[in-house]
Amino acid sequence: MPRGEPLAASVDRLGDDLDGFRREHQLDTVIVVNVASTEPSLALSGDHQRLDRFQRVIQENRRALVTPSMVYAYAALERGFRT
Numbered sequence: 001m002p003r004g005e006p007l008a009a010s011v012d013r014l015g016d017d018l019d020g021f022r023r024e025h026q027l028d029t030v031i032v033v034n035v036a037s038t039e040p041s042l043a044l045s046g047d048h049q050r051l052d053r054f055q056r057v058i059q060e061n062r063r064a065l066v067t068p069s070m071v072y073a074y075a076a077l078e079r080g081f082r083t
Contacts, residue, residue: 006061007057007059007063008058008061010075011075014072014075015076015078018030018075019079029082030082031082032072032073032076032082034073045065047065048065054074
């Protein structure tokens with residue numbers, strides 16, 4: 001995720017990439033698996049417990065509350081992919 005790119009833009013870009021992959025390979029189902037190396041742990045808060053709150057975190061670009069894997073997972077789920 002580029003540092004200067006807002007979280008919402010990252011979610012859109014990653015979702016577009018996933019949609020493009022599905023179309024290019026003519027797939028009905030795509031399962032997204034996180035195989036990245038470890039990332040620093042993050043203390044979860046109320047902002048992580050409800051989807052509407054997490055969406056607000058993304059829209060407000062509150063990077064301190066979001067790990068890269070959360071962005072990838074959210075982008076996949078938002079587009080209807082299985083994680």
